């Protein structure tokens with residue numbers, strides 16, 4: 062199994078997309094030049110058969126320097142396909158990472174960050190729903 066961690070600091074790319082930095086096996090993912098993963102695509106990829114996550118890197122313009130990583134969910138782990146390797150991330154790591162992202166977004170509501178409160182409330186609702194899906198995988202209830 063591989064390991065996943067997130068950095069609690071949220072950021073925005075050049076176009077205002079909400080990102081979070083990710084470490085896989087203790088290293089910045091996909092590389093040191095990474096700004097982070099587009100949070101929407103990260104959450105969309107949870108509990109999916111095959112979805113693409115968008116990582117912004119380099120100059121901060123996904124269309125120029127971005128990387129797509131394909132992800133799919135199984136009962137055992139969250140699989141990411143990257144550079145002909147399959148990373149196997151245990152649901153326990155995903156659960157912790159998702160919970161940390163939610164805490165970070167909750168804290169954003171206090172200091173603004175340029176997103177309206179209504180937008181953040183909607184996002185939090187979606188992210189918490191996804192946390193429930195992760196926990197269902199984790200407990201083996203979700204066998205799709």
Ligand SMILES: [Zn+2]
Nearest residue numbers: 119120125126
């Ligand atoms: Zn670039």
